Amino acid sequence: MENKEIISRLKQLAKLLELHEANPFKVRGYNSAVFHLEKIDTRLAQLDLAELQKLEGVGKGIATAIDEINKTNESQQLNELLSKTPEGLIPLLDVKGAGPKKIRLIWQELGITDGEALLEACKRGEIAKLKGFGDKLQENLKQSLLFTHANVGKLHYSKAEELAEGLLAMLKEKLPQALISLSGELRRKLEVVSLIQVIIGDENPSKVFDQLKNFEALEYNEKISGPFSWRGKLKESATDIEIKLCQKTNFYNVLFKHTGSDKHLSVLVDEGKNLYQIISDHQLTNEKEAYDLVKLPFIEPEMREGTFEFSMAIENKLPELIKYDDLRGILHNHTTYSDGKHTLREMAECCRDMGYEYLGISDHSQIAVYANGLDEDRILQQHTEIDQLNKEMAPFKIFKGIESDILYEGQLDYPDDVLKTFDFIVASIHSQLNMDINQATNRLLTAIANPYTTMLGHPTGRLLLKREGYPIDHKTVIDACAEYGVIIEINANPWRLDLDWRWVHYALEKNVMLSINPDAHDKSAYGMMQYGIHVGRKGGLNKEMTFNALSLEKVEEHFNKRKELAAEKIK
Structure with missing residues (x-):
């Protein structure tokens, strides 16, 4: 059995334990184990009980659970929990807007055991009356259920x-x-x-x-x-x-x-x-x-x-569309410094061995505690390691970047004296996603106007088939990127594919460059670049307007000019 499947069962165990009010420390233990196991390369199926217990975040109980799955392809504990859980409740544990505790309350108080009944209860206003819910949570839950229903089978x-x-x-x-x-x-x-x-x-x-x-x-x-x-x-x-x-x-x-x-x-x-x-x-x-x-x-x-x-x-203006072989580098990638699975060296060597000229490292910024975001000391540590690797791996180049969270008012995470130490900055929204179109658009516009912003990351924050993105005025956002010289990312993760292809052509009309980024959290994710290529091609993207199709020299020149302009504006 592959790690992905084993971890999926552990995730389900954690949710069901919480649904059935198991010891909170036990639930927390499973969630912690999942967090650490998603970062390892070692095949869990090849480890014995003693070896499993030595893994970070895995205690004796969880090691025993994994060992049972390895030996029998089953988990007795999981089967027992599933047997006493109404079948229709299982998919509700993944619906955005609620968690196992709230799903249990809905189940116990209203006798609801499936999505259809829950949606009807939302429409009747019954969910809002439950303790700890209210109108806002009920509406969010209703929209999540409608979104899930609309995407069944896709x-x-x-x-x-x-x-x-x-x-x-x-x-x-x-x-x-x-x-x-x-x-x-x-x-x-x-x-x-x-x-x-x-x-x-x-x-x-x-x-x-x-x-x-x-x-x-x-x-x-x-x-x-x-x-x-x-x-x-x-x-x-x-x-x-x-x-x-x-x-x-x-x-x-x-x-x-x-x-x-x-x-x-x-x-x-x-x-x-x-x-x-x-x-x-x-x-x-x-x-x-x-x-x-x-x-x-x-x-x-x-x-x-x-x-x-x-x-x-x-008008005989059809472009020669971007091809995979046109790409020269990979930007927006994560390492073990934040929530990535592989080390900086491993990510860099893999990128180089695939034939690329450069790599952009952009781990999460400090406010992203959930993703082990970098404080100032670890930024210095990472930059020192990048300097050492650049000497060793030349002419291959690693650029010092960060995926800076866009805070609620549109500010970038970190003060200016820290921001200026990076070669480039990908500005992205990861928190407080429940915004209307004006809030979301203004938040992005403030970040785009920041002279340190090099690139706008996954503009709508959507997760395809899981959650809708926050609504934005695409034209206004793209116009601002054109005004301030900000690159827009096509996030190539198949769950995102954001910027949406429907807006690529408009960005090109406004002379905004696009960067096809994998948002890679491990080496294998570099392979997702092909999905970003598809998005670009659907929107008419050519090699000339693809930022990471530029040579190392051109990319370095662009980053240096942006930094010089930012320094002048901040004075």
Whole structure:
């Protein structure tokens, strides 16, 4: 069993123990163990009981629990807690706006055991009357439940991509004669995917349809399927899939029609006709021909959203989109100095070995106590280590950064004499997220105007499929970044993907540079950069406007100029 799965069970144990009013010290012990275990590389499944007890934050009781999971793939304690917990309460333990203690009170006082009943109680105003709740908490809980309900069955792009790659590999192995491609939301690389869609072109599509029914990995749903639309699920993950079947000669027509959004396909492009109508009268041998028919340049699949792509194509201004190989460095990363899993040296060596020229370290600032934010003494310690590593690893360069919390009034964490010691500063909001659009926008504007702010981190603070971001006036924020020369981050973590792709084009119109950052808390997270690339490409981002596609020399020059300007303004 992988560490992630073991830790997930420990997290669930902690929540259920708290739900059932176990000793608070025991609950705290499990939460502390989870915090420390998420930072280690050692495979827990390979450790015996004695070795587990030596791990930081893991006492005898928790070591015994992990050892039982390692040996049996089960936890008797967890099973006992689950057996006396109504099944519908389990997902409520993860709903934003409440915790195990409040869920217990709702359960005991009102007899509520599932999300639907809880939502109805919120609508009737019953939750606000409970001790310790009130109207505000009830409204937050209601909004969280509505958000969760609206996203049932949806997947982060990264997870959908993983499942789709396995599906494609299986289909290509079993149907080597067929033409096969992803389509729809996945092919356009949307941040959230509701359905995995595939196109199969074959000489005998009816035969392939029948073959699909017998593939062990697939579960056929006859009720919602049609003659050439096979619908069902991937058995292992219960993920919805749709497979469109067609003749090989029609493959590219069907692929084109089921890749672009409805808005893209319905744009009028030639004598009152849209692309959908035009290609219906022609047999395509590739997708480029669809655009050739209306004398337009090829539009990449991820851009086919019906937003700005046609106006750019008509003016022959479609950009050469950013590619993974264009990136020269990785900015916004965390180490064991704050809440990262790997040391500064480990993060730097991995970055260098991947072929990058530079790394930006930006651990959490001091107010982020929950993330072991750096006080001034540890900043000095980290900067000394960076200086030593830069001598050792040259020409590779580590830049001294910090992810400075934007405080409630918009100030940056740390006084100016500390801020000036960094090469760059990523300014981000992590706390007091319950703001209206004016509060959130003004908070960001104050931070953007601070001369020490180099880059705005994850502008809305959203966690896809978990919580909505705080509302901001995107245009006003982007305009301010343009005015003050602040870079905007595209946070490449698949849970964030923030700045949203829908605002990338506007940022580019305002000449605001974007930086694709992984917000990496361990070495493996460098791989998330690809998801940030997708966001940039959807918004029309090119190499020239991508900050971390600049050379080491250009990046260093930019940071130095910003520091000089900040010093002048502070005088």
